[in-house]
Amino acid sequence: MALKNIFEKIISSGSIFNNKQVLQANHYPSKILHRQEQIQEIAQTLAPALKLEKPSNLFIYGKPGTGKTLCSKHVALELQEFANQKHKPVKTLYINCKLRKVSDTEYRMLAFMIKQAGFKVPATGLPTDELYNMFFKIIDKKKQLLIIILDEIDNLVKKAGDEILYNLTRINTELSKAQISIVGISNDLRFEELLDARVKSSLSEEEIVFPPYNALELQDILQERALKAFKKGVLQQGVIQKIAAIAAQGYGDARKAIELLRVAGEIAEREYSAKVTLQHVDKAERKIEHDTIVQAIKAQPKQGQAVLYSMLLLDKQHSKTFYTGDVYSVYKQLCLKTGLRPLTQRRVSDIIAEFDLLGLINARVISKGRYGRTRDITIDLNEGLKKELLNLLARELGF
Numbered sequence: 001m002a003l004k005n006i007f008e009k010i011i012s013s014g015s016i017f018n019n020k021q022v023l024q025a026n027h028y029p030s031k032i033l034h035r036q037e038q039i040q041e042i043a044q045t046l047a048p049a050l051k052l053e054k055p056s057n058l059f060i061y062g063k064p065g066t067g068k069t070l071c072s073k074h075v076a077l078e079l080q081e082f083a084n085q086k087h088k089p090v091k092t093l094y095i096n097c098k099l100r101k102v103s104d105t106e107y108r109m110l111a112f113m114i115k116q117a118g119f120k121v122p123a124t125g126l127p128t129d130e131l132y133n134m135f136f137k138i139i140d141k142k143k144q145l146l147i148i149i150l151d152e153i154d155n156l157v158k159k160a161g162d163e164i165l166y167n168l169t170r171i172n173t174e175l176s177k178a179q180i181s182i183v184g185i186s187n188d189l190r191f192e193e194l195l196d197a198r199v200k201s202s203l204s205e206e207e208i209v210f211p212p213y214n215a216l217e218l219q220d221i222l223q224e225r226a227l228k229a230f231k232k233g234v235l236q237q238g239v240i241q242k243i244a245a246i247a248a249q250g251y252g253d254a255r256k257a258i259e260l261l262r263v264a265g266e267i268a269e270r271e272y273s274a275k276v277t278l279q280h281v282d283k284a285e286r287k288i289e290h291d292t293i294v295q296a297i298k299a300q301p302k303q304g305q306a307v308l309y310s311m312l313l314l315d316k317q318h319s320k321t322f323y324t325g326d327v328y329s330v331y332k333q334l335c336l337k338t339g340l341r342p343l344t345q346r347r348v349s350d351i352i353a354e355f356d357l358l359g360l361i362n363a364r365v366i367s368k369g370r371y372g373r374t375r376d377i378t379i380d381l382n383e384g385l386k387k388e389l390l391n392l393l394a395r396e397l398g399f
C-alpha cells in the first residue's frame with residue numbers, strides 16, 4: 001500500500017482510542033482498586049509522624065505489578081499534603097533506586113538526598129564522610145520527621161552495598177532534633193542475603209506483603225482504564241475477561257494486563273478494525289512474548305548469545321534433546337570461529353541454567369551417577385521463532 005493511502009486510511013477510519021495515554025506505563029490512575037487494606041496499613045504505619053513520633057521502618061514486598069509503587073506514592077502524597085495543611089514538620093522523599101544516576105553508589109545517593117533538601121554537592125570528589133556530615137547537619141537543623149521511600153531497594157543494595165542503609169537506620173541515635181524512617185520496597189527478596197543481619201532486622205520493623213491480583217481484581221482494574229482509554233463499545237465482549245485471565249495465570253501483574261490491553265488496541269487500530277476482538281488479544285500476547293524474548297536476547301553478553309546459538313544449532317541439526325556436553329562442544333567450535341574466548345564448561349552450564357530461568361529452554365538436571373550431573377535440554381519455542389532467533393544471533397555474533 002502506498003504511504004499516502006495508509007495515511008488517508010488512518011484519517012478516515014477514526015481512532016478506536018479516546019485517550020491512549022491512560023494505558024501508558026507512566027500514567028497515574030485516579031482510582032486505586034483492591035488495595036484498600038495495604039494502603040491503610042502503610043498509612044497507619046507512617047501516621048505517627050504527624051505526632052512527631054518516629055514511624056517504624058517499613059519493608060514492602062510483592063511480585064512485579066502488584067501496586068507497591070502506586071500505593072506507596074499515593075500514601076506519601078496524601079500524608080505530605082495533610083502535614084502541610086496542618087503545619088506538621090513531616091517530609092516524605094521518594095527515591096527510585098533503579099535510576100542509575102541516583103543510586104549506583106553511596107556517594108550519589110547521599111548527594112541526591114542533599115540536593116532534594118535544596119543544597120548543592122559536587123558530583124564527585126568529597127569524602128563520603130563529609131557528605132554524611134552535611135546530610136546530618138541539614139536535616140538536624142530543625143525538628144522534623146523525614147520519611148525516605150527507597151523503591152526497588154534491591155538495586156541500591158546490589159550496586160552500592162548496604163553501608164548506606166546501615167548508616168541511615170543508625171542515624172537517629174545521633175540526630176538531636178530530626179528523625180528518619182525508611183520505607184524499602186522490592187519485588188525481589190534475594191537481596192536480603194546481601195544485608196547485614198542488623199540492617200535486615202531494622203529495615204523490616206514492619207512488613208507488608210502485596211499479593212498478586214486475581215482475575216476478578218484485574219478485570220476491575222482493566223475495566224476502569226478501558227472506560228477512559230477507548231471509545232464506547234469498541235471492546236468486544238470478553239476482551240477484558242480474557243486479558244485478566246491471561247495476566248492472572250502469570251503473576252497477577254497489573255502492569256502486564258494493562259500492556260496487553262494497550263497492544264491489543266494498537267493491533268486493532270493498525271488493522272483498521274472498528275473493534276478490539278479476542279483475536280487481537282491473542283495476537284497481542286504473541287507479540288509481547290516475541291518482543292520480550294528478542295529484547296532479552298539482544299541484551300545478552302556475547303558469551304550468552306554464543307551459548308544460545310549453539311543450542312539452536314543443535315536443535316536444528318538433529319537432536320530435539322541434547323546435553324550440556326553437546327552444547328559445550330558446539331560452543332567451543334563457535335568460539336574458535338568468532339575469536340571469542342571460551343569459558344569453562346561449568347560457566348556454560350550456569351548460562352544454560354539462566355536461559356532455563358528465562359523460559360527459553362527446558363533444562364532438567366539429571367544425575368549420571370559417579371560421572372556427575374548434566375542437563376537434559378529441549379528448546380521451548382515454536383519453529384518460526386527458532387529460525388528468527390538463529391538469524392538474529394548470527395547477526396549479533398557477526399557471521
Ligand SMILES: Nc1ncnc2c1ncn2[C@@H]1O[C@H](COP(=O)(O)OP(=O)(O)OP(=O)(O)O)[C@@H](O)[C@H]1O
Nearest residue numbers: 029032033063064065066067068069070187254255
Ligand atoms: N490497584 C490498582 N488500581 C489501578 N491501577 C493499578 C493498581 N495496581 C497497579 N496498577 C497499575 O499497574 C502498574 C504497575 O503498578 P506498580 O508500578 O505500582 O507495581 P509495583 O508493585 O511497584 O511493580 P514493580 O515491583 O515491578 O515495581 C501501574 O501502571 C499501576 O498504575
Ligand SMILES: [Mg+2]
Nearest residue numbers: 068069070151
Ligand atoms: Mg514498583
